[in-house]
Amino acid sequence: MSSSAPDVTVIIGAYEAMPYLIRCLDSVEAQTLPAGRIEIVAVDDGSTDGTGEYLEEFAARTAIDMRVVRQKNSGGPSGPRNVGLGLARGRYVFFLDADDYFGEEALERMVAMGDRAGTDVVLGKVVGVNRGAAKSMWKQTVERADLYSSNIKFTLSAQKLFRRDLLVRLGMKFDEELKTGEDALFTMEAYLRGNGVSVVADYTCYYLVGRDDGKHVTKSGSYLLRFDSARALMGLIAAHVPPGPKRDVLMVRPFVITLLPQFGPALLRQSDEVRKKKMELAAPLLEAHWSPGLARRLKVNERLRLICLEKGRLDLLLDILQFMKDGKKPRVVRKGLRGRLYLDYPHFGEGAALPLSAYEVTVPEWIGRKRVDAPGRQSMAVFLRRLSGKARRAARSARPHTPRRAHEV
Structure with a gap:
């Protein structure tokens, strides 16, 4: 050696x-x-x-x-x-x-x-x-x-x-x-x-x-292991990043990638005992790390599910999951003087069940093949397109005029 x-x-x-x-x-x-x-x-x-x-x-x-x-x-x-x-x-x-x-x-x-x-x-x-x-x-x-x-x-x-x-x-x-x-x-x-x-x-x-024999799948085992993983990663982030926008940005990763898959449409097929246990395991994670800043960085269906967990409302969560499983597409609803956009998932507008803010579009969403942006993001995108168009027109007008030769087409 x-x-x-x-x-x-x-x-x-x-x-x-x-x-x-x-x-x-x-x-x-x-x-x-x-x-x-x-x-x-x-x-x-x-x-x-x-x-x-x-x-x-x-x-x-x-x-x-x-x-x-x-x-x-x-x-x-x-x-x-x-x-x-x-x-x-x-x-x-x-x-x-x-x-x-x-x-x-x-x-x-x-x-x-x-x-x-x-x-x-x-x-x-x-x-x-x-x-x-x-x-x-x-x-x-x-x-x-x-x-x-x-x-x-x-x-x-x-x-x-x-x-x-x-x-x-x-x-x-x-x-x-x-x-x-x-x-x-x-x-x-x-x-x-x-x-x-x-x-x-x-x-x-x-x-x-990806192995043909499936042996590359080493992440098998009880759903309890996924909660252990989410708890560890959330704890690490909280230990090194103080509360605020930066922590919120990083917390998206364990909440969406590690925790939320445990509360997808597959939950509809699981026993009441498993559902109850998952809700119990999720509750302290939401209590310790959930924040309004994090909520606004999520898609509506993600935010709704996590708010249901925070509130301990399995009944509302199951309604949302059934809506998702059925492949239904939420309508886009514009409300208020600022023209904020909302997606009418189950219990939208009922007030006492889930807050209106839970349904608000705050990040880009895809409804079928249509992209939906929050109004502020829409305005900025339009502004940038217009600015780019003006720059291209200015560049063309600044070019010296060259008479076209007879053979040019």
Whole structure:
């Protein structure tokens, strides 16, 4: 093993990863970053399908420094990642899932970005293979992305480049008590406590693979685990961001992505016992972290459901969910001198049930194929279009007039 520290340690936690592991490791070996600047730490988490044997075989022939650890199954990805992190020597670490693979220039581009920008986290563009992948955060490459105004808050998976010094200095590890959402907790902490986040969006760095056998779905288990995840992420945000607009922006992530799926139309099929338990689990989260500022950052159907939870009104929630399940589209209603827009979901206008403000359009909504904007946003969009049109007309009028030649058409 080389005595000098590599640029990046690729940490691979592997469980029952064959045959996907073959392409995964080949993609590390194919990196344009020289082999001497890469280290692999692979942890076989009790596989029985030949994963451990293949890791050892690959380590024996690759030019990349590689260490293989074989251990009993830990029951989740956190344990293997923590073992790998404890053995890593690189300036950066990257957590590569054994089912997935890199683009050839991924590590070279991400390391260069981290060095150039001085940031502690680098996001490389991710695309899905046989599965979906988030897209909204890959619109442009930026050396320093703002956590609050950008969409990086909606990509909290562990598949990113982290500066190891940050993780060591803060004593960061994956929470092995959490069985789902542990990567979101880890990544959000790095976003909040690190020295900036970069985005490499002009090259596909990471291919997120959907396995045909379904074994990539590691987030199975009781719905109780989702509430554990939401509670942990909300608590982390509250601990590091004081109350106000910035906290509200970040709280959208755990409320909408982690908590709300437990209160979708599937709730209609669940038992009264499960419904009651979910309401009980949600109540303290709403009491601790719900705010008017957060409410106005949500779509109407999201806000309505959460207000039902806050008020403990399962009956109203079920009415809204039935409306959604039936595929009904709410009418757009304009009210008041300011022309505010509302969506008439169930119990709209009844006063005592849910407040009128719960139905107000405050962020862009889609009703079928029609986009509906809050009046203020509509006005600004119209103003910007008009301003752009005036600029184009002014530019055309400023051009010198050139007589058209006879052959021009």
